[in-house]
Amino acid sequence: xxxxAVAIAIPGVLGVVGILSLTIWLSTGPVERLHARVPGxxxxxxxxxxxxxxxxxxxxxxxxxxxxxxxAGEWPRFRGSRFDGIAEATALARQWPEGGPxxxxxxxxxxxxxxxxxxxxxxxxxxxxxxxxADALRCLSLDDGREIWRYSYPNPIKRNHGMSxxxxxxxxxYLVALGPQCHVTCLDPIAGxxxxxxxxxxxxxxxxxxxxxxxxxxxxxxPLVENDRAIFAPAGPxxxxxxxxxxxxxxxxxxxxxxxxxMTHSSIMPMELDGRRMYVYCGSGGVAGVAAxxxxxxxxxxxxxxxxxxxxSPLILPGGKIFFxxxxxxxxxxxxxxxxxxxxxxxxxxxxxxxxxxxxQQTPVFYKGFLYGVREKDKELVCLNPEGxxxxxxxxxxxxxxxSYLVADDLxxxxxxxxxxxxxxxxxxxxxxxxxxxxxxxxDAWGPMAxxxxxxxxxDFTRMICLDVAAGAATATPPR
Numbered sequence: 001x002x003x004x005a006v007a008i009a010i011p012g013v014l015g016v017v018g019i020l021s022l023t024i025w026l027s028t029g030p031v032e033r034l035h036a037r038v039p040g041x042x043x044x045x046x047x048x049x050x051x052x053x054x055x056x057x058x059x060x061x062x063x064x065x066x067x068x069x070x071x072a073g074e075w076p077r078f079r080g081s082r083f084d085g086i087a088e089a090t091a092l093a094r095q096w097p098e099g100g101p102x103x104x105x106x107x108x109x110x111x112x113x114x115x116x117x118x119x120x121x122x123x124x125x126x127x128x129x130x131x132x133x134a135d136a137l138r139c140l141s142l143d144d145g146r147e148i149w150r151y152s153y154p155n156p157i158k159r160n161h162g163m164s165x166x167x168x169x170x171x172x173x174y175l176v177a178l179g180p181q182c183h184v185t186c187l188d189p190i191a192g193x194x195x196x197x198x199x200x201x202x203x204x205x206x207x208x209x210x211x212x213x214x215x216x217x218x219x220x221x222x223p224l225v226e227n228d229r230a231i232f233a234p235a236g237p238x239x240x241x242x243x244x245x246x247x248x249x250x251x252x253x254x255x256x257x258x259x260x261x262x263m264t265h266s267s268i269m270p271m272e273l274d275g276r277r278m279y280v281y282c283g284s285g286g287v288a289g290v291a292a293x294x295x296x297x298x299x300x301x302x303x304x305x306x307x308x309x310x311x312x313s314p315l316i317l318p319g320g321k322i323f324f325x326x327x328x329x330x331x332x333x334x335x336x337x338x339x340x341x342x343x344x345x346x347x348x349x350x351x352x353x354x355x356x357x358x359x360x361q362q363t364p365v366f367y368k369g370f371l372y373g374v375r376e377k378d379k380e381l382v383c384l385n386p387e388g389x390x391x392x393x394x395x396x397x398x399x400x401x402x403x404s405y406l407v408a409d410d411l412x413x414x415x416x417x418x419x420x421x422x423x424x425x426x427x428x429x430x431x432x433x434x435x436x437x438x439x440x441x442x443x444d445a446w447g448p449m450a451x452x453x454x455x456x457x458x459x460d461f462t463r464m465i466c467l468d469v470a471a472g473a474a475t476a477t478p479p480r
Contacts, residue, residue: 100437202249211236
């Protein structure tokens with residue numbers, strides 16, 4: 001009997017020892033190996049609303065020698081001034097010289113996909129400094145790319161297909177950035193820090209203060225700032241969306257999150273319908289429209305959701321229509337929002353199969369009544385009418401991978417994965433390429449573009465460059 005008892009006891013003892021050993025292992029150095037495999041575990045797992053006091057980001061401000069440009073124009077946020085991926089009217093060249101448009105300046109960056117915002121002759125980019133293990137919000141000269149100032153704060157994270165991937169939002173008074181682990185920084189757009197204190201205007205941690213869960217591959221949501229308010233979608237237990245007073249950093253309203261949706265990589269887009277301004281957001285379980293004035297939930301639908309990664313943002317069309325597209329075989333969908341009897345309702349107008357149109361990362365552009373975007377299945381640039389019918393595609397000789405694109409002056413600029421830039425007519429009449437140039441030599445050239453005063457800012461995984469695409473070039477570069 002004694003031998004039997006020992007035989008029974010040994011597995012139990014070994015189990016307890018194993019659990020204790022695992023607990024010790026997880027609390028010491030080897031946890032770094034676990035973090036490298038599981039995105040989002042680079043912070044205390046208990047973090048959430050009320051679980052820990054908010055900790056201010058202790059950063060460092062470093063002035064530089066750069067000077068702001070006198071060039072007019074702006075690209076103040078993700079997708080530009082009107083949130084539509086269309087640049088302000090500027091005369092642009094229809095031909096490029098041999099070798100492509102002139103390169104005005106280069107800038108080495110940490111690994112990532114974060115695009116530029118431009119305001120008052122300054123270029124703002126959220127970078128990652130691997131040597132210092134810090135997020136770095138950099139202010140550069142539009143003229144030559146020299147650094148005017150930077151503000152950085154420690155954020156030790158593991159490589160995970162790049163670190164920074166968001167575009168700051170800038171106004172006359174505020175510069176707001178969201179870091180890869182949901183740290184929010186608000187700075188003076190000119191001076192950088194508050195001249196009186198030498199500190200940021202305010203900082204937030206959306207994980208600790210609103211219960212956000214950092215998405216896989218880190219945060220990709222770009223801030224929205226309007227009317228001195230910063231709008232975020234932490235998608236925490238009690239805050240699907242939240243409005244922050246840019247003057248104080250204090251919450252003004254929170255939108256309930258009864259279905260427990262989580263944060264995605266998609267950004268919030270504003271929409272106006274029947275005199276009511278709202279914010280449209282794609283959460284992990286569907287789409288919601290939130291009142292801009294008080295954060296109340298106006299409508300929601302589960303007709304559109306992506307199981308793996310929701311990256312493209314809602315594309316707002318006239319007449320209460322919204323076009324959604326996604327990757328991983330999700331295709332696309334056109335939603336109709338109506339205001340009837342004091343209530344907002346939604347109806348799906350049509351769906352497109354992945355073979356017709358879907359987009360893994362980039363949000364399509366709606367220009368002069370037509371949709372332009374790169375289709376996931378074959379990586380071709382296509383033009384659709386508002387009913388979802390294909391008018392043309394770029395064909396097998398012109399594929400664009402996951403690269404970004406924008407429209408300006410009846411032209412579309414489209415980048416492929418390797419940094420090959422194509423210029424074509426933005427017209428429903430057919431695919432008409434006008435020029436091509438290998439402007440970057442790296443890989444994963446996926447960062448959103450910006451175009452201001454004839455200067456196109458593009459990037460790949462580790463480098464950003466500024467190109468002169470203004471009118472005046474003499475000879476064309478034949479497209480491949």
